[in-house]
Amino acid sequence: MQTLWEVFRSKGYSRREFLKSATLLMATMGLSPILLNQLVRAMETKPKPYVIWLEFQDCAGCTESFIRTTSILPTDVLLDYISLDYHETLMAPSGTKAELSKEEVIKTQKGRYILVVEGAITPKDGGVYCTVSGKANTELLREAAENAGLVIAVGSCASWGGVPGAYPNPTGAVSVSQYLGKKVVNVPGCPPIGDVMLAVITEFALMGRAPATDSMGRPVAFYGNTIHDKCYRRPFYNAGKFASSFDDEGAKKGYCLYKLGCKGPITRSPCSTVRWNGGLSFPIQSGHPCFGCTEPGFWDRSMYKALSVVEGGWSHTKTAVAVGLGALAGAGLAYLNKRNKGGK
16 A cells, blocks of 8 residues: 555655645644654655445435545545545445455454444344345444444434434434444534544544544544634624524624524534635524534424523523523623723
């Protein structure tokens, strides 16, 4: 298997272009600049990572997002940066040839390949609600996870159970970590941002380690802050200025969307920092409140009602109280800001 440096040379790229790509990759992974030399050395010496990507109860939205990475061209990711040995949606072979390719990587690359899982796991009734090549999804996951160097659950379905696990959860859908009974790297979102998925895969492949994660297995570099922490509408929240409907003056002026059900204050996500489509926008910037798709159980909660922020996460406690508390907090901050500036 070629190293990334060998891939670049075979394509006629200069050393300068290679170093520029290394710098871009470092920024994408959220690494400190002091690690650039270590990253370059890894790109020069380590072979491309083998990746097995399994899809279970999903909509393929995470795959669609992954192939729309913008920091690095999708074609470069798939053909140059990784060795995607199995992916039901993207691979060229099918049937027996495809299954043999996966089995070969599992047997010959123990501890070196990355297992990416998209979609919820359905153990109910022996896993009959999701089968591939005549095998239940539970069996396929156990086989692939046993020898994997890293298991990554991409999307909220794989991370938390997601939409398949929403009430009444007829297939008994659970997350990857729940089924395996061990911690995995969770990259939640419906779907996650493609560049974030790429960064997590690449960090393990090149640096030989999983990214630093929080107590829920989410990479801290991308999920360490709430959307509210970095939201460009935060000043309006602090000033107590809120949109009360999608077509009122507040909405037209870009006021905070808290009263319209925005879950940004309790949603950890890179949406407000990395953003979508090459940093172009994200839901709040487009005028729609965040509905917390990176958080567990988001599908069972009302998307357009303001929710109380309570210790331990979400609550359906009286909507009117939640709106009032949010407005009161914002108005209070506005008063303090005004007083500190010498106003009355």
